[in-house]
Amino acid sequence: MNRLAIGVDLGGTNLRIAAVDEQGKLVEKITLDTQVSLGRDHVIGEMCNAIQRMSDKYKNSAPLVGIGVGVPGIIDRQTGLVRESPNLPDWVDYPAQAAIEQRLKTVVILENDANVAALGEKWLGAAKDCDDMAMLTLGTGVGGGLVVGGKIWGGANGMAGEFGHTTVEPDGHICGCGNHGCLEQYASATAMVRMAREAVSRDGTSALARALHSDPGFSAKSLYNLAAQGDEDARRIFRYVGRCLGIVLSALVNSLNLPIYVIGGGASSAWDAFSPAMFEELRRRSLVFDATTVQDPNAIHEGAAAHVKPGSGHRTVITHAQLGSDAGLYGAARLPMIAGS
């Protein structure tokens, strides 16, 4: 049997643990509730017990490469501390890596959840075969991950890839990070719902207003459904989402000139609604993204791409993620496989 690694995707709602082999085959996957309200020690305990059970199960048939854990929050790689985590409030400045290693009595690799999602898409998804890539994840917040030379680019502190905290509106909406006008305030699922409420406060008689008032669980998905039905208020919001994404992606294109940028996360399923405006901004603002060869936004959606200026023969691809919510699980399992290489 191939060697296995265990990948953990620790979310605010679910805790998912998988055994993945070195060819990327998912051998087993389990999902537990993340009982955040019971405190971090409880969550860590449940997680370590499940990892231990899975590890024991395969120990006689397949050597264990290692354990990787994706955590929603800013991780300081040197210290293994969780710096910030909106979904795990009592984890702030918590030495999570040490706590896990102490229980499991083995080394684990901790990474930001968006970084591991990027690594997953690089390994088995939309950016397969690309050693250099960036990913944005549109969820409760906007996460980001950067892969350089096939490995996560953590930067000096392991805190790189926070594309969601790029300023798009210098005097815009305040962000949880303390800044104003971060991308996260215009392209996360949370922001989409907030912008819907703002639109309704300006016009309380619209179809959007009726939908919001009648549905206590109104979500980014509800907003997308309205846009898909042609609601102009909803469509305007997604155009703005796309514009903001396009502004930040253009800055990345001009700064990093990567061959591929992948957009994932739950709210990226609204791709049809936001991507036309996103590509419009990319054509306008990117030096290495030539409008002349972009004919069909659907073609771009499918992974076909814009070419740079005629003659160079290179492409800059902006595309949808392929692994869905499993990207982080695969990426976490991949961490120990490429550690030290």
Place this chain on the structure above:
Amino acid sequence: MNRLAIGVDLGGTNLRIAAVDEQGKLVEKITLDTQVSLGRDHVIGEMCNAIQRMSDKYKNSAPLVGIGVGVPGIIDRQTGLVRESPNLPDWVDYPAQAAIEQRLKTVVILENDANVAALGEKWLGAAKDCDDMAMLTLGTGVGGGLVVGGKIWGGANGMAGEFGHTTVEPDGHICGCGNHGCLEQYASATAMVRMAREAVSRDGTSALARALHSDPGFSAKSLYNLAAQGDEDARRIFRYVGRCLGIVLSALVNSLNLPIYVIGGGASSAWDAFSPAMFEELRRRSLVFDATTVQDPNAIHEGAAAHVKPGSGHRTVITHAQLGSDAGLYGAARLPMIAGS
């Protein structure tokens, strides 16, 4: 004798050529006029003749490592074509590398001038001993260079590092690249003079208006002198320059988490005037740049730096370049020394 490399800094006004040894010692430097009006063939001819003379002079005493040329413009690394060059208008889509190699009958390495300046500062200047760094050059435009693992990060097409074309004002001033609101439109020497004219058009009776009208050669330097004398209109412009620089630097800090960012170019000599507002934005917008340890802007100027959140012990340094206009010359000479490594 140590091995030598020849570095060339091809500017719109001057053509400078230097022989530099592997320890970074400048052995010889010559400066010629760049007679752009006589056409690219003339410029290339003059340059190649001077390189040949310098190469012949040392050929019996020191082995030649190679030749590196910094060119103001966007270079396609794969093809050796100059894509865009505001200072060398007839060089657009010109196969400059092939033209130089044909005359010299040897391989040369062509690079964007801001990229080689970054490499120079990394080798011998403000970012010495840092393998990962970024540089912004404030000149006629705003150039940028990114060094990763000790080498210039060119990206897929060699066109990375164009930080000057990051959007800071989505609906702002139109840029030469076709976009609106690029950093270059707010932080270049050209932009500083334009913003002075805009301020004067709003208030034609100010000291700034008198200075502009009485001085046909009014420059960014003139504006800085006014700011240094306490002129509030001039100071307001530099505060805005600093704000825009801080917004873009914060995006780089959050995305790349590099240990050091260097600001050079002629207009960076207005550091005292723009850097307080720049650091204010950095404190506000950066995740890895903690305000609490920044006490004295002058200390930062000297290379001392802001620390990240207490406990991690790492620093993000934003500092002034050290090599002045020689950065590009040293960086160009460095190119062949690290090629292939």
